[in-house]
Amino acid sequence: MKGMTIIVKTVSSWIKVLVFLFGIYIILFGHLTPGGGFSGGVILAGSYVLLLLAFGREYAEENLPLPIASKLDCIAAFLFIALALLGFIYGAGFFFYNFLQQELMADCNAAGKLVSAGAIPLYNIFIGLKVAASLFLVVLVLSAFRSESDPTEGQE
Amino acid sequence: MEIFYILMVLMLIAGIIAVETKDLLSSVICVGAVGFSSAVMYLFLKAPDIALTQTVVEVLGLVILIRATISREKSFISGDREFFAVVVSVVVLFLIFMAGIGIFQNMAPFGDAAFVRIADSASQVYLKQGVKDTGATNIVTAVYLDYRAYDTLGEATVLFTSVIGAIAILRKKSRKLLSEGDSQ
Amino acid sequence: MLYSLCFLLFMIGLYCVLVKKNMIKIVVGILLMEYAVNLFLVMLGWRKVADGAVAPIAAGGDLLDKAGTVSQLFVSRAVDPLPQALVLTSIVIGLGSLALMVAICIRTYEKYGTFDITRIRRLKG
Numbered sequence: 001m002k003g004m005t006i007i008v009k010t011v012s013s014w015i016k017v018l019v020f021l022f023g024i025y026i027i028l029f030g031h032l033t034p035g036g037g038f039s040g041g042v043i044l045a046g047s048y049v050l051l052l053l054a055f056g057r058e059y060a061e062e063n064l065p066l067p068i069a070s071k072l073d074c075i076a077a078f079l080f081i082a083l084a085l086l087g088f089i090y091g092a093g094f095f096f097y098n099f100l101q102q103e104l105m106a107d108c109n110a111a112g113k114l115v116s117a118g119a120i121p122l123y124n125i126f127i128g129l130k131v132a133a134s135l136f137l138v139v140l141v142l143s144a145f146r147s148e149s150d151p152t153e154g155q156e
Numbered sequence: 157m158e159i160f161y162i163l164m165v166l167m168l169i170a171g172i173i174a175v176e177t178k179d180l181l182s183s184v185i186c187v188g189a190v191g192f193s194s195a196v197m198y199l200f201l202k203a204p205d206i207a208l209t210q211t212v213v214e215v216l217g218l219v220i221l222i223r224a225t226i227s228r229e230k231s232f233i234s235g236d237r238e239f240f241a242v243v244v245s246v247v248v249l250f251l252i253f254m255a256g257i258g259i260f261q262n263m264a265p266f267g268d269a270a271f272v273r274i275a276d277s278a279s280q281v282y283l284k285q286g287v288k289d290t291g292a293t294n295i296v297t298a299v300y301l302d303y304r305a306y307d308t309l310g311e312a313t314v315l316f317t318s319v320i321g322a323i324a325i326l327r328k329k330s331r332k333l334l335s336e337g338d339s340q
Numbered sequence: 341m342l343y344s345l346c347f348l349l350f351m352i353g354l355y356c357v358l359v360k361k362n363m364i365k366i367v368v369g370i371l372l373m374e375y376a377v378n379l380f381l382v383m384l385g386w387r388k389v390a391d392g393a394v395a396p397i398a399a400g401g402d403l404l405d406k407a408g409t410v411s412q413l414f415v416s417r418a419v420d421p422l423p424q425a426l427v428l429t430s431i432v433i434g435l436g437s438l439a440l441m442v443a444i445c446i447r448t449y450e451k452y453g454t455f456d457i458t459r460i461r462r463l464k465g
Contacts, residue, residue: 026208031292034204034397036301038432042212049219073319077312084305096305098290117291123301123308130312131432134319135216138439143223145326145446164345171349171372175356180364187368190349194375201386202395202419206378206427213435217371224442225364237361237458245358253351260343267388272420279385279422283415287398295396295418299425311429318436322443 004054012054019047027128031117037124041131048136057143066140069133076130083122157267159200167193180225188218205296342383350376363445363455370441374434378427385420396421 023043030036052060087097098118115121167190174186191214198207264270271279282303286295290302300308349372356369387393394417402414445455452460 031294031297031301033294034208034395036205036294036297036428038428039205039209039212042209042216042432042435046212046216049216053219073316077316080312081309084309096302096309098302117298120290120292120297120301123305124297127301127308127312131315134315135435135439138319138322138436138443139216139220141323141326142220142439142443142446160342161345164342164349167375168345168349168352171352174368174372175352175360175365180362183365183368187371190372190375194379197379198382201382202393203382203385203424203427204395204397206382206424206431209428209431210378213431217435217438220439220442221364221367224446237359242359245355249351249355249358253347256347257344260347263343266342266383267386269385269387269420271385271422272387272418279420280415282421283396283418284410286421287403287410293398293403295398295421296424296428299421300428304425307426307429311433314433315436318433318440321440325440325443325447 008054012050016047016050019043019050023047023128023132027124028121030124030128031120037127038131040124041128042135044128044132045135045139048132049139052139052143057140061140064136066137069137069140073130073133073137076126076133080123080126080130083119083126160197163193163197163200167197181222184218184221184225187221188214191217203296205294343380346376346380346383349379361456361458363448363457366457367438367441367445371434371438374430378430378434381423381427381430385423387417387419389417391417393417393419395419396424 023040023046025040026035026043027037027040030040048060048064051063084096087095090097098120170186170189170193174183174190177183177186191210195207195210195214198204198210271277272283274280282295282299286298286303287293290298292298292302353369353372353374353376356372357366360366360369394414396418398410398414402411403409404411448460449455454460
């Protein structure tokens with residue numbers, strides 16, 4: 001799989017930065033505006049899938065190697081559960097207790113600001129990383145299987 | 157209100173074409189038409205979060221489906237299963253559809269939002285207290301990451317499992333073992 | 341009426357799953373059913389208000405003070421946030437299960453050389 005023409009490569013090398021930035025924006029402002037971890041994570045994965053489609057599988061794998069993607073997936077899931085377990089230690093002591101909002105940031109919780117809502121932006125970031133890593137893994141594995149099983153496919 | 161009917165009829169037409177066409181690529185593209193029409197419909201139903209998610213998920217899903225199907229099946233498989241099975245399934249589907257229409261006529265009409273109107277129901281409490289309790293102005297985020305975060309935890313688990321399943325099905329090592337077993 | 345049309349979309353998907361022989365067509369049918377169910381759940385939360393429903397996002401004027409008290413107008417006009425939050429997770433799960441189904445289809449094609457499920461049944465492993 002060698003990738004597409006020079007026009008597609010040039011345009012996508014500019015577009016990929018914007019798509020990635022838009023994904024980060026969607027994740028960070030998920031508690032204020034429409035969006036959040038799920039859609040932002042899919043957009044982050046989409047920026048790498050754009051690379052994969054335009055430049056070929058090897059280039060995308062150099063940018064985000066498969067072991068790193070799978071480790072990112074696991075670490076994000078672990079951090080999500082760890083943050084949920086921290087609710088046991090601080091405050092009321094139940095799973096998914098929003099301790100940052102209720103205890104630590106109670107005096108500066110201005111609703112509508114970027115730094116507000118306690119742990120919800122952190123949850124958003126972890127969910128976004130997890131969704132991005134797992135969806136990129138799936139697309140990478142599917143394309144890798146295909147180009148291997150079908151040798152005529154690379155000449156398209 | 158009319159826009160809902162227009163989009164719904166568009167989705168039905170695209171769905172019928174997706175089911176009945178012989179070309180797999182046009183079938184997949186018609187599914188994309190259904191998905192994007194539903195994204196527009198979410199926008200008119202005042203659900204911008206879901207519209208955004210549906211749009212990006214649809215793009216990625218179409219990439220996966222098209223890469224799976226294109227230039228793979230040279231001879232198209234057309235036709236249905238045995239005649240008797242088709243007749244039985246159509247009759248059963250017709251009966252289920254009639255029963256479903258009977259149920260929908262007894263439900264609250266479209267636009268009633270029965271859950272929000274009840275005083276102190278979960279939805280109304282989320283709307284009233286959501287910003288005060290969690291600090292997030294987007295109440296949908298407040299619900300799925302604070303009030304009902306178990307839902308998100310389950311989603312993360314299911315996504316993790318499906319990714320592991322896809323990797324385990326497609327990994328190279330088992331293919332090698334399988335081909336060795338065939339040759340012996 | 342709109343609910344019934346949505347149910348008709350579900351029925352088209354179910355018909356596709358039951359009757360078609362092609363594996364990719366079966367995946368397409370499952371996708372159609374998924375869209376119909378998601379759409380139905382979101383439709384349940386829409387409310388018909390005289391001056392137009394608003395999305396469940398408290399923008400500038402709806403917030404009365406810094407502690408986050410929302411105005412009564414917002415509560416009476418906003419659509420139901422609960423089905424939306426549930427459908428949001430369901431959509432992403434749908435993408436994961438689509439990837440799993442496509443992986444199974446590709447693997448079956450690799451092994452048997454066809455997408456036709458009746459021919460696969462005849463081959464018996």
